[in-house]
Amino acid sequence: MSSSSAGPIGRERLSDQAYRQIRDAIIALQLEPGAPLVDKALSEWLGIGLTPVRDALKRLTLERLAVSYPARGTYVSAINIADESQLTEVRVQLEGLAASLAAQRATPAQKQTLLELVADLELEFDNRSAHTELDVRVHRAVYAATRNEFLEATLNQYANLAMRIWNLGLNREPVEMAHVRSQRDVVDAVVRGDPLGARQAAEQHLLGFSTTVRTAMRPGSADGSGRSSVG
Secondary structure, eight states: OOSGGGOOOTTOOHHHHHHHHHHHHHHTTSSOTTOBOOHHHHHHHHTOOHHHHHHHHHHHHHTTSEEEETTTEEEEOOEETTHHHHHHHHHHHHHHHHHHHHHHHOOHHHHHHHHHHHHHHHHTTTOHHHHHHHHHHHHHHHHHHTTOHHHHHHHHHHHHHHHHHHHHHHTTSOOOHHHHHHHHHHHHHHHTTOHHHHHHHHHHHHHHHHHHHHHHTSTTSTTOOOOSEEO
């Protein structure tokens, strides 16, 4: 694991910094399902005190990315592949709403950020790990542009859970250009201020990704991930 990719933290609180870096390592499967989350080891890795790390672990447990057992410690939660369909069922509605609101409320600076992110996404077409990271950054930028902190927090939590499954299912799969184009469609609709177009594009983007993941994780697929849970 490396904390060098975390980028500038500005005025970010230490507990938030610890949460973000541990969360991203869990989502990227750098911290694998079932791995122990030892506060002292994480503190040394992050260069952050024990109290912020412990606060971060409590937050991760509440968000179901970690699980705590009395007298045993805290561990990265297992991945239940069957959760993907339920997460998508909820997310498709909320992602559409978020894109619609973002089209109405995004500031010029937020629109510029979205355009830059999707341009980077297109450049990283052949790099699965970079593409996945950029894709989720586009999603998070859309959530922020809704200017609805409750919707943003809810969608971020669901996206975190879904992305772990997607990273497991797609880690050996090539990036499909159709997914890149569908994400571009979302951003373009938000930037031009088209709520209906943004909603429809967001729903199609999510459903398309979900279909690809389910296909990749069927028994007998390329990575053999036909299991119902991991960890």
